[in-house]
Amino acid sequence: MDNGQFRQLKMQVQRKLSACLKQAEIYFNRTFTMPTVSYEIRGVKAGVAYLQKNEIRLNRTLLQENTQSFINEVVPHELAHLLVYQVFGKVQPHGKEWKSIMLNIFGLTPNIYHQFDVINVQGQTFSYSCDCQTHHLTLRRHNKIQQNKAEYFCKKCKKKLKLSTSNSF
Template identity: 60%
Template sequence: MMSIRHLKMQVQRQLKRDLDKANSYFNKSFLPPIVNYDLKGMKAGVAYLQQNEIRLNPILLQENGDTFIQQVVPHELAHLLVYQQFGRVQPHGKEWRMVMETVLGVPAETYHCFDTTSVQGERFSYRCECQTHQLSIRRHNAILRQNRQYLCRKCKKVLVFVEKLGK
């Protein structure tokens, strides 16, 4: 496994390559984003449009190395580029897909397929009429504290608590 220091350097190199492509394609100079490595949970990365900031999950970065850098970094940068070029549009809409595929030359995947067992935290089992669901501690607590209800996307029935699963 590569050191986090080495991976952060690789992230900066990827960002520079991708920014160069965007600058050339749009014939302008995009401001390089701020990069933070403080994202927790199962998300690989998040783009904060107004702050021109990308937050990356350091654990998933370390576990997935080059694949993470080649997929997640352009994905999040594309959100920032689209915002600066086109303003507010659909997060994974036609502008974002165009920037991903035409400008950056990367498949426009909206979700990562990384193993998240090391970052997923406590899980809670809930049932509906057609299947069992695993909810995060955040959703479980929302049900307990805020009287929130979640519905199954298939059968549209309310999810009912079964048991705590642990990590």
């Protein structure tokens, strides 16, 4: 994608932010400062909100590969985090306040995780298993386990993850 095409995408993101911000201003009957936006996030995260900085960082590759759904879902998702912080202070990241903004202001289902194909952004992974499934951990998490600096557990069965024998080194 050339610079001109990416500039168009950035303009679409700004238009979506402006529209969502306007909806929030009407709903809360107050003004909000437009957040700064950068495209620095790598890996499988679609976006991250930096609350104190009033900043949103987006994954350029996932934006380019999933333009409409990214703009319609990820941009409001991250803006909702900033709005929650500005209106309610420090609360649960995906708590009732965030869900309320997603539903009542933006009219969106409050999904915590995106469903984008991450094959082009995920990097090397390692297979770990528990009693119920296989987990694909990043190189960073794998290295932490190998250096005895971290342990990871399955959210479903609560068992400690163990390196699968299928990994080839």
